[in-house]
Amino acid sequence: MGALDGIIGKLFGSISPHTRSLGFEVVSMKDGVAVAKIPYSAELVGDPLSGVLHGGVVTSMLDTTGGVAVISAVGLPTPIATLDLRIDYLRPSKPGEDLFARVECYKKTHNVAFTRGVAYNGDEADPVASMAATYMLRTQAFRAPGGG
């Protein structure tokens, strides 16, 4: 990560109480591609019988990582807001394993940024979920990605 990317990456982990609560951290962000991590936690389990993480954790993670990818593509901290987010659940997250996300901002217009990505445990080629999301750029009130 460059110096600015490093600062922005840290901000996403620490400014938002929710991402801080999830233990969300940006692993890398460069040229419109962001990688992030949420450590496994018993508190975030959706199925008590198997210990699998709840889908909502995957939603928060992909929404936020998509926002980081957009900021990385824009190159400057800019107010954005999620327009829509689609998630396909491909397999359960492995109990006890950390969750990663890799999202790419593949197109940016004057108003809208388009992203796609995956969530995975160890192996990106065997994803837990895939996502596609769009974000409005330059929203009036400042919103962190995922900030409503």
Added chain:
Amino acid sequence: MAVRDPEEFLAELRKTGRFDRLIDAIPYARYLGLNVRIVDGDLLTTMPGVDKLIGNPVLPALHGGTVGALLESAAIFKLLWEVESIAVPKTINITVDYLRSARVVDTLARATITKHGRRVANVQARAWQGDEAKPIAALHGHFLLKTRDT
């Protein structure tokens, strides 16, 4: 509360409407602070506006992921209530539309089963704060059902 036999647990849930027991059994639902009420025969799911669910402290606004999680949970609760499931439905996919910024107050959600067959249900859900006619987010999704017929 530990769930030993999901089929029996879910049959009991449909009989009693004790969603608090279900929420107690799901760590992440407890984390979100979800609450389910039965109002005029329909389920209303509430998520409290608390600090740890804030995505943007400047506005401030709830994190979009938590609103998505509320909507997905409301959809699953509705399926558990209406369909004779022997296991918790699995989410195949969801699409969430974000319509307004989510203030840090109680957020309510209501789900509608658009269509369900033997294996798959299509569900829509809406979330609002204060005025149900002004939704802050909407979801539609597909859920895999497990019933005695499947």
